[in-house]
Structures are given as C-alpha cells and as structure tokens.
Amino acid sequence: MKAPSTHLRFSPAVLPETAANLRAQVRALLEETRAAGVWSPDGLSWWGRNPALSRALGDAGFIGMTWPSEYGGSERSYLERYVVTEELLAAGAPTAFHWFADRQIGPSILSYGNEEQKRRFLPPIARGEIAFAVGMSEPDSGSDLASIRTRAERTDGGWRLNGSKIWTSYAHVAEYCVALVRTAPKSDKRHAGMSQVIIDLLHSNGITVRPIVDLPGRHDFNEVFFEDTFVPDDCLLGSPGDGWTQVTSELAWERSGPERFLTNFHLLRALVDALRESASPAAQREVGRLVSRLWALRAASVSVAAALEAGETPNVESALVKDLGTNFQQEVPEAVRRIVADEGIRDEALLDLLQQVVLAAPSYTIQGGATEILRGIVARGLRLR
C-alpha cells in the first residue's frame, strides 16, 4: 500500500495582513449607514436589495475591488475581496443590488469585454450605480443549461433576440441583464453556438417582464420575454460562439463564495444571544456542532479563494464547497427549531427569523447549481464519469 492519492486539492490558505484593517473599515461603514437609517437587517442577507447601501459601498471602494483602477476598481487581491464579502454577509447586509455584477458579470466584462464595454459598464458598477440581472435559465432549461433556446439572429447593426429567461432575480428593477443566448443553431457540439449579450432592460424594445412570486411570497424572480428585441453589436460580450466557455469559466467564483454558507448566519447570531442566559448541555453541543461545521466550511472556502487568486480553476472544489455549504444552511433552521423547543425560547425576533429562514431554505440547494449537478461535477473530478 502506497501513500494515498490526492483527489481534491484544498491547500491551507492564509488571509492577507490587510484583512484586519479591511474588516474594521467594513464594520465601521455598516455601523454608520445603519445608524443613519440607510439599512437595517431584514433577514434576507445578500438577497435583500438596497441601492443606497450599495452606493455607499461603491464610494468606499468595496465593489469591483479586484478590478484595475482605470475601470473604477481598487486593484485589491481576490482574498481581500473575500474578506469584505464575508464581513457583509456576517452583518446580514442587503447587497443584492450590486452582488451579481460584482461577483460574476463585472469579472466577465473584464475578461471578455472590449475596451469600450469595460469603460462603459465597469465604473458605474463599481460606484454602485447600475444593477445587472443574470439571464441564464429558461422555462425548459434549468440544470441543463446547454439546452437553452433563446436565439439572437443577425440583423443590421446588431442582433434580434427572441425567447425568454426565467428566475432572473430583480430583472424588474435592474438596468441591464447579461443573457446567454443561441447565436447559431444547435449542432452536434452541445456547447457550441452560444454567446453572451448585454441587454439594456430600460431602453430596449420588445421586452416584457412577468413577476414570479416565490414561496415566501416575495417578488424577486421574473420571467423575461424578448420579442424581436434589438441588441446592438457593441453589446455582444466576448466572441460569438464562446458563450458557454465564458459562462462556465466564472462558475468557480460564483459557487465557492461565503454566501454559500453564511446566508442565514444572522439566525445563528440570534440563537447564541438567546442562549446567553442559560443553555442546556444539549443546546451547547448543538450550537457547537453548527459552529464547527461553519468553521470547517469557511476554511475550505478560503482555500478555494486562494486557489482562484493563484490563477487556478478549482471548479470541482467550488462545487464541493457549494454542496456542503448549502446543505449546512438547510440544517441550521432545523437545528434551531430543536433548540428553541427544548430550551423553551420565546424570543419573538428569533422566532420570526426562524420562520423566514425555514421558508427560504429550499432555494439554497437549487440556485447557482443544484445539489445533484454539483455532486456530478465532484464525481467527474474523481474520474468516476
């Protein structure tokens, strides 16, 4: 028997020395804006949308942190961005206004956009002025993203768009949407013929936005219909036909982030506060179980962030973090229910939060890659398929 093989690479990582300073800055900004009434924790965490808070974060240089300064960025490292992100999540700050643009669309524009697109879109994103929605899924294409049918056909000076996108969160209030569309008919090559386009949601023709009310009763989701919508040439992102590669190359950034295990951290916070006066040994153990899992997930997530920083593409490791992280997030409310019952906790604020999290929990393991897909990616990484 030889030494065992290394199937998955999680090298231990250390956060940069600037982290302490950054944490202090984020905490101070959140405290000030909260005191000024700009925001208050609403239990939605990063799914909450607050343009004013995003503006303040943009002014402070906390959006587009890793981008070059000529495009409005602060030229910080990815690990520094990680620190800011986790601080925002730990505080339960509503950040959806800038989240998608900061996390994946901005980086896509930086990687694949032309000079004019970078100058046009990145600075206002970094200032927290414009919001982007993500147009990936379609009514008949959920986990099987490559089966999308929305098509863009060549026309004078641009493309004519027909089809629809679904689960496009905040498309009813966002300025733009980046959509994955078909620019060539389906062929034997499953992943060929797709492209990314930037759609101006406010000024384009032929767009209908249908609200979809989600399980908790909120309107975040939409179905967006395109009927002969004109998209000018300068809004094609990257090269025609490279859409699939462009979209999948950003997945590691989307999946391994701390929002995959800190979304309901505020519930854990409220729980430890409620247990401060008295906690049975069983409650202590249960809290310790949750906190130790969270600690280990964070260690894994930081390790992936460091790999990304080093220029690697840890797609398998990211899928793994998202799978474990979102499953953990679903366990949190169940554990809190047991503790609340056993300890006879009557804290109204905690119980309200708990109810809110129970209703949100099913979405964790679906959005951004369903559990079964993620496990398939891990299995492929282990060369089982």
Next chain:
Amino acid sequence: MSGLRGLLLDAANRLFEAATDDEVLEGVEAGRFPADHWRAIEENGLADILLPETAGGAGVDFGDAMAVARAAGAFALPLPLVETIIGRRLLADARLEPPAGPLGVVTAAPVTAVAWPDEIAALVVADQPDSVGWVAAVDVDFKAGTNGAGEPAGRLRDRLAIPAGRSGRRRSGPGACELMATARTAMIAGAMERILDLTIEHVQGRVQFGRPLARFQAVQQLVAVMASHAAVVGVASDTAVAAIEAATEGGSNKACFTAACSKARASEACCEVTRIAHQLHGAIGYTREHDLHRFSRRLWTWRDADGDEGYWQAQVGRLAIGAGGDGLWPLLAGA
C-alpha cells in the same frame, strides 16, 4: 513547512508501509506488539520529531510532525506513535526527562482507553492547564481489553497520582488537549483519504449489471458526498495545525477554538464517511479479507479518542455562546 517535509514523509511512508503488512496486523489482532517496527521508527527519529534540536529532535516544525501523523492515519499504523510524539514534547516543555519507550497521553478530554498498556513505558498526565507529569505504566492499574481497532487497550480505573519529582510546570501555549485533538484529527484525515482511495478503486473495478459501479449515478453521488466530507476534514486538519503553529510562535487562544472545531468536525464526519464506504463496498467490505476494516475500525476508535465530537462540540458551543451574537463572527473569522 520546513524543507525536510518531503524527506520525512518518504521515510515515514516507507516505515509505515512495512509496519502495516498483513502479518504485522494479524499479530496486532492477536496482541503482539511489533517491536522491531517500533524500533525502526524510533531509530529514524520519528518519535522525537517534536523535540527541540537541543533535546535530540529533528528541528522540524509542528506542521511536519502532523504530516507524519496524517501518514500514520493513512496506513492505519497500529502503534502509539502520535501519543509518543506529543507526550515527549509535553515532558520536554516541562523540562522532564522522558522515560525510554512509547508513551500514552492523558489530557483533560475524557479518556477512552490507552493503547498498548503493557508496552508503553509511561502515561504522560496533562489533564491540568499548567502542569504535566508522568506515571510509569507498570504503576497504573489498567483494566485490560482491546479497542475497536483490535489493538490491546487498557481502561483507567483510578485517578492517576503523579509521584514526586515527575511533574513540572508547562509554559503557556496550546494545551495538551488541543495538541492531541489536532494530532488525532490529522490521523482521521489520513485514514479518510485512504478510505476514499479504496472506495474509488472498488467502484471502478467492481462490475455489476454489465458496468462498473462507478457508472451508476446513485453510486457517483454517494462517492461525491464521501469525498466532500473527507476533503473538508483534510482542510480542517491543515487549518488547525496552522493555528497551533501560530500559537506556538506568538501565543494565541485562537488555537483552542480551532482545535476544538477541527476535532468536532473530524469525529462527526467519521460516521458518514464509513457509512458510505461500507455501503459501496458491499459484503466484501464487511470482512477481514478486504482492507477497508483496518481503516473504518480505526476511524470509529479515533473519533472517540482525545474527546469525541460531543465533547468538542460542547467546548465550541460554550465559546460561541460566551462570545454572544456580536462576538460570534469575530470568533469564527479569528478577528
């Protein structure tokens, strides 16, 4: 990481491979201590790796020593090596001369059973925060038995009384409890890497219904879950080791929280990892003819050793509740 780690691991892997062949392990099940393998490990300096160079150590860092512990786990080493490495270090810290031979360690965590009670020279007793001492094994009244891995193991009947002249003050730094928990976590991480390897090998080779088990989605999903737990325990182990190293240099109580989290997580994950490994191996995994049992039985033993998940979860829970809502995140983020 010291530059020696590669060489050290090559030597460790070679020695551990020899010390875990079928004949040795069958002997262990029959209660025979593989003394010549222990001697080879001692002669290569592995039991002294955490001693300062002035005391005959190899001058490697804690991370190197824990890489050796992880290798011991990956080979299911049936010897009290990790106990001896940590025990000698604890005694050296208290300026006590360690007795020759392998050691057992008793810390503040609940004691399950001490491996090889008739072979160890002494029990290092480090269950108090600032003192450490030792008791000769012949003076300890063990209740003889075996642990779940089939190694001879003795339960303690009484509180241990340390004879005069055999105790000293421990300088500050990570506690014995945290050191042992971190070392045991490293062993668990190593054994999980091995079990994952065995499982992948099995599902790729075993053909049923005309195709390898690995081709079935249900099987793929189970292996993915198992690999995820094993990987997270691996990174938890590395992170705990790094925290102890930082504490050894500068002094920090972060190491206490980190060690507690890592052992809680590692012990908890043993259930899921062994459950899936056995499920996928089928009946052959439930025999002594396949190697799986060497690792699964050790995981079931090691998850209880040096504090089981319940013990460490309670420690973590107390720290978390003590930190309160506003302090919880700084506790987790270490800042």
